[in-house]
Amino acid sequence: MTGLPLAVDPTSGSSLLAGFGALAVLVVIFAESGLLVVGFFLPGDTLLLPAGVLCAAGHTSGPHLSLWQVMLCAAVGAVAGAQVGFLIGRHGGRSALARSPRLRSAAARGEALLRRYGYRKAILIGRFVPLIRTVLSPMAGILDVPTRTFTVWQIVAGLLWSQSLVLAGYWLGAAVPGIENYLWLLVGAVVALSLLPVLLRPRHHSD
Template identity: 55%
Template sequence: MAFNPLDSTSWLSSLGALGVFLVLFAETGLLIGFFLPGDSLLFTAGLLCTAGTHAVHLSLPAVLLAAAAGALLGAQTGFWLGQRGGRVLLARSKNRHLRAGVERAEEILERYGYGKAIVLARFIPVVRTVLNPMAGALEVPTRVFTLWQVVGGLVWSLGVTLAGYGLGSSIPSIDKYLLPIIAVIVLVSLSPLAIELLRRRRAGASEPVSHARHAASEDS
């Protein structure tokens, strides 16, 4: 079977725990990794650590270590790259998914402040890719960024992995339903972006109405 970089099981069956490290490092530290399946890979890796008839069996300690290392080192690398010209690189990107992620990351930073934004971004695909270099470009203090990216990185990487492990341990033969479960995880992880897009569309649709009312009031 050909290797599919969009498929979490391809990474895990080919590289095991090393695949977890590589995906998380690239997704959180390199802009080219924005499309990688971080959430579904973590959950699937945890699931494959349980005892059962899985085609691939992974070691839970090794997966947890790889997940934490990839998430933390990746974010810190992205921050470092951002300090050295990441803002220009983000601005020049023509990929619509990255540009949407930049807008969302800027809004999260403005609305929640550094700490909450850095933690929250871990759970939003694409945003967790662009927020780290953006934080570096915006000159967020290194100590502040490091503290909160470690907190968010550990909660996200270890939490999602252990959720997969816990579900796999409690439900026999759950690997039969792996594809539907991954689909649900992807939908849930993308829901914040979908909600934000819907909110912006509604706001955009209401603006012409408000302008028309304002103009009418001035005419009267």
């Protein structure tokens, strides 16, 4: 019987999954979904897709994870993390943002998203964009987005984001033999796709 690994890279989805399995999904997605500073540096998309791959039967390397456990942990982490982030923003989020120029920059983009698209659409879009995802919930709290509106739409967005990525990974793991040996390619593709909403957003010019 092996013990817990002595060295786990918290910024590496593969390392976290190998060390802690579905529990890593719960903790990391919770933090990445709304905990400023801590969640800013953790993997989100790049954890969920590999987790789904490792749930598929037939892979030959890496840990084998339970699909229902990963999906449940992803859902709970995404929804609970965003709600906690919203409460942090409502009760003193600006002081946390003031400590980091990088956080302030991401928060400004999150605020612009909320103002450009409206609360519902922004919450949906923002969930799929790295960095924005972490600051959007606290930013919604700072901007006094109605609690009911935020809660309903962050649940919808959190479930769509977390479950779609896990299931996409599971499908790939089942359909493509040996895909778990090329997780770095999948991670790169996910990062590129997740940035499309920012790169393709419409440009608005001031009058």
